[in-house]
Amino acid sequence: GENVEQHPSTLSVQEGDSAVIKCTYSDSASNYFPWYKQELGKRPQLIIDIRSNVGEKKDQRIAVTLNKTAKHFSLHITETQPEDSAVYFCAATAGNKLTFGGGTRVLVKP
Amino acid sequence: NAGVMQNPRHLVRRRGQEARLRCSPVKGHSHVYWYRQLPEEGLKFMVYLQKENIIDESGMPKERFSAEFPKEGPSILRIQQVVRGDSAAYFCASSPGLAGTSTDTQYFGPGTRLTVL
Numbered sequence: 001g002e003n004v005e006q007h008p009s010t011l012s013v014q015e016g017d018s019a020v021i022k023c024t025y026s027d028s029a030s031n032y033f034p035w036y037k038q039e040l041g042k043r044p045q046l047i048i049d050i051r052s053n054v055g056e057k058k059d060q061r062i063a064v065t066l067n068k069t070a071k072h073f074s075l076h077i078t079e080t081q082p083e084d085s086a087v088y089f090c091a092a093t094a095g096n097k098l099t100f101g102g103g104t105r106v107l108v109k110p
Numbered sequence: 111n112a113g114v115m116q117n118p119r120h121l122v123r124r125r126g127q128e129a130r131l132r133c134s135p136v137k138g139h140s141h142v143y144w145y146r147q148l149p150e151e152g153l154k155f156m157v158y159l160q161k162e163n164i165i166d167e168s169g170m171p172k173e174r175f176s177a178e179f180p181k182e183g184p185s186i187l188r189i190q191q192v193v194r195g196d197s198a199a200y201f202c203a204s205s206p207g208l209a210g211t212s213t214d215t216q217y218f219g220p221g222t223r224l225t226v227l
Binding site: 049095 | 115141143145151152153154155162165166168169189201205213214215216217219220
């Protein structure tokens with residue numbers, strides 16, 4: 001089955017700096033890669049996703065890149081703000097069963 | 111514009127009791143998924159259902175756990191004879207089941223936090 005590894009597990013950045021989170025996956029058949037943001041005690045919220053027919057997708061301060069050959073994908077947050085502090089999860093799937101990474105706790109220091 | 115609804119939001123049970131968790135998907139969504147999240151951990155897939163059918167239950171423990179998504183009403187995740195290790199947040203997600211799309215976007219509910227005493 002699919003296995004997703006996520007790094008780093010914690011990330012502390014200064015407000016205004018960029019944050020990068022990286023994930024690798026094992027199943028070459030995976031074709032959908034969403035990213036979720038989860039604040040303490042809240043539901044996971046989809047922030048961006050990418051499908052295997054594109055290599056990069058951007059939405060304002062958030063971008064995701066995908067390298068299918070190397071089987072890795074990354075989340076980039078630019079101009080970080082304190083409200084970006086949360087746990088971020090990557091996921092991968094070839095069907096409808098999402099396999100999640102272990103999460104990255106991001107702390108944006110004002 | 112109601113999203114995925116789950117109830118109860120918090121549930122306390124004693125060891126040996128039954129826990130029944132309910133999930134109402136986004137209106138018009140026909141696919142439901144259940145995930146479990148242990149404290150300080152990621153989400154683990156449990157089961158994927160469509161109306162009246164279990165499509166994939168590869169993440170469900172073999173005993174005590176069952177799920178259904180009837181023709182009418184919410185999806186139910188049922189845990190019989192709960193043990194302390196069942197304490198976790200249980201999240202439901204739904205997707206529209208779009209024709210021609212191999213993978214739908216999943217939207218999550220607020221979760222049910224189960225505590226087993």
